[in-house]
Amino acid sequence: MLEVGQSTWRHLTLAQRARLLGRLHATVSASAEEWADIAATSKELEPGHPLRGEEWLGGPYAVLTALEAYRTSVRALAQGESPLARVRTDAAPGGRLCARVFPLTAIDGLLLSGYSGEVWFEPGVTEAEARRNAGLGQLTPTTPAGVGVVLGAGNVSAIPVLDVLYELMASNRVVLLKVNPTQDALLPVFERALAPLIEPGFVRIVRGAGDVGAYLTTHRSISHVHITGATPTFDAIVWGPGANGERRRRANRPLLKKPITAELGGVSPIIIVPGEWSTADLRFHAEHVVTMRLQNSGHNCIAGQIVLLSADWPQREAFLDALRVAYEAAPRRSAWYPRSDEKLQGAASDYPDASWCADGTRALIEIGAGDDATALETTEYFAPILGVVSLPGTGQEFLDAAVAHANEKLTGTLGANLLIDPAAEAALGDGFERAIADLHYGAIAINSWTAFGFLIPTLTWGGFPGSTLQNVVSGMGVVHNALLLDRVERSLTRGPFRPLPRSVSALAGPGRFSVLPKPSWFVTSRTGATVSEGFTRFRMDGNWARLMGTLVQAFRA
The missing domain is CATH 3.40.309.10 (Aldehyde Dehydrogenase; Chain A, domain 2)
Structure with missing residues (x-):
């Protein structure tokens, strides 16, 4: 089915892909409440627990904002415009180019007041090159890239879905997702949320333990492997387990004969x-x-x-x-x-x-x-x-x-x-x-906190460049990257040192002003669960009246 889906995917125009992302936004929104509840319950956070907001932010919120950002990029490309066209760039140390990729909308500036995000390209990348190459696989949407397998992470529920989206958007690969056993309870939710991708054969989801993952990585129909996990798992996939795998690693004779990308810790x-x-x-x-x-x-x-x-x-x-x-x-x-x-x-x-x-x-x-x-x-x-x-x-x-x-x-x-x-x-x-x-x-x-960078879809997420199969460190390649930028070295976030009301001092001196008191993602926030859910619901339906109530709760953190 995925091989048929691959043919269908390459025939979709950019405008059709943008509409598909809109449909996904609707199905993810419809699944969001159940998604957050199942994820929280599976982590032993019962109803009313103050930390249940983590599962709203680390689940549907992250996916909804990514879908919005990818859709904006694809629409720009469909109109013959670079996703970077409206993004300010300037110089960074060491001959680097910096793109100011957050906030790009007024609502981002409101919900995350005082915070900013930037991408630094590899030294030597020019502004013209960065703008020209922004789009990655969507610059050549009719070029097929085969079937990729994503071995999903088990700790944060948005990760496997975000990895699937990046395979589709950055590389034009249709995807077989194997969920981690810790997220088996979410499988029905993922199937409903990703139905617009599953029905035409662009994505398929399976479950299973490590033996299933090992089988899939070596399957002849799989052209690429992506994993979010730990270095020992990566090494077992690339070199094989145990002492034999270590001998292969030292001899540079990988067992895996296809490309692999990874996000490791x-x-x-x-x-x-x-x-x-x-x-x-x-x-x-x-x-x-x-x-x-x-x-x-x-x-x-x-x-x-x-x-x-x-x-x-x-x-x-x-x-x-x-x-x-x-x-x-x-x-x-x-x-x-x-x-x-x-x-x-x-x-x-x-x-x-x-x-x-x-x-x-x-x-x-x-x-x-x-x-x-x-x-x-x-x-x-x-x-x-x-x-x-x-x-x-x-x-x-x-x-x-x-x-x-x-x-x-x-x-x-x-x-x-x-x-x-x-x-x-x-x-x-x-x-x-x-x-x-x-x-x-x-x-x-x-x-x-770097998790803030994880949540901003226009930033890249991955280890510092320079890793090899023999020494993978924190992985190879990047994900998220909704502006579809090429040759990125790192992403930075900057925030206010002081929250409101103490951030007012920045209006007359150094620092960053923010209208936010204690951030909702702090584990000590008294209203974190309510605010995180409220922010997610605003990303779902754009209801400004309800958002005002959420902001009131944010000031009670």
């Missing part, structure tokens, strides 16, 4: 740049760090795992005190992902002096002088485990040391986070942007 840093922070700043960003670790119970490929802190910051102890309080106080929930118990036990074994918080369900590991941070820096725990590593210096000296430490000591290149107050950033000047350029991660979040 890593150990994500949270760099705290020293500055003069108020008590409210310390408390807010302690909750920010806790959110980076505990959202989805830590089962995120870009969950912040290591706080890089200045040993010479006068407010170091005050920040750590605020972090300990916030880590203990965050809402309780279970570590639901398979093998989480093993990860928690491994951390307990590696660091017997760790502090166990929230009735022993989450660990805070503070590396002291003479302690070995190797396990913390090289193991993606994928569980509620947060570490703190101290480095010498302040100002530019500390920032450069933290960047070097992240690049050289931490496993992975998927996402890095930096928190810096506006005065400190202004004092660093060009040195700050140079340090960002030196930070080799595919997603960088400044006063935001």
Whole structure:
């Protein structure tokens, strides 16, 4: 059926594809409430739990915004215009081109006030080249690319659907999606939500364990493999399992004979740049760090795992005190992902002096002088485990040391986070942007969290370029990328250091003004579930009256 669908797909005009994306928006909207409910329940979040909003944002919201963005790009191409035509570009450090890809609409600027997103191209890419090549597979829509298999992630429900959309839009590949066993309960929802793609044979969805995935990757009808998961799974697919697979890897004799792309995880840093922070700043960003670790119970490929802190910051102890309080106080929930118990036990074994918080369900590991941070820096725990590593210096000296430490000591290149107050950033000047350029991660979040970049469809998502089959690090290739940009190096998000009302100070000095109080995705937001659902429903139906009620709830966070 997919081979027939491949022929049909290549005969669709760009205008027809845009209308198809509109139909998908309707079917995803119709499935959204059930989608979010099943996803939350499968993660042991019962009705009324304050964290159920995570499943609205990480499920239907992410897909709806992606569909809107892809449809805008395809419509532009259908009219003979580049998806980048109305996007402002300027220079970035190191001979790079920067495209300011968020916000592009007034509603984005309202719902995510004070936040912005940008894409940095590889050094040497010109503005003319970037605009000319924007569109990828949709520039040659009649050229077939075969059938791809997507091995779906099991932690965030939007990921497999977003990966399917990217295969179709960026590569003109029809898709066989194998859902992860953790999402089997969502299979009927996915089938209804993606019915406009399934009925004509553009997508097929199957379920099964690892043996099914292994069979599909080697099937003669499959021309391309995409996986979101962990490095060991990638290596088993490419080289084969066990000792034989390792021998093939060393000899560069891959078992897989077809192209593969992958989004894999890593150990994500949270760099705290020293500055003069108020008590409210310390408390807010302690909750920010806790959110980076505990959202989805830590089962995120870009969950912040290591706080890089200045040993010479006068407010170091005050920040750590605020972090300990916030880590203990965050809402309780279970570590639901398979093998989480093993990860928690491994951390307990590696660091017997760790502090166990929230009735022993989450660990805070503070590396002291003479302690070995190797396990913390090289193991993606994928569980509620947060570490703190101290480095010498302040100002530019500390920032450069933290960047070097992240690049050289931490496993992975998927996402890095930096928190810096506006005065400190202004004092660093060009040195700050140079340090960002030196930070080799595919997603960088400044006063935001890299998951924010995951949710913005016009940004790219993937590890830093340069990975190989033998050393895949955090993956190969990118996804999301709804502007269909070519030769992208990384994506950045920037947010307000202070929420409303303290963001008002940015109107008369450095920093970013925001009309938002505590963001709805903070695990400590009192109204996060209500606001996240409300934002999703607005993406579904554009009901401004109901949105006003949601914004009122946002101010009660």
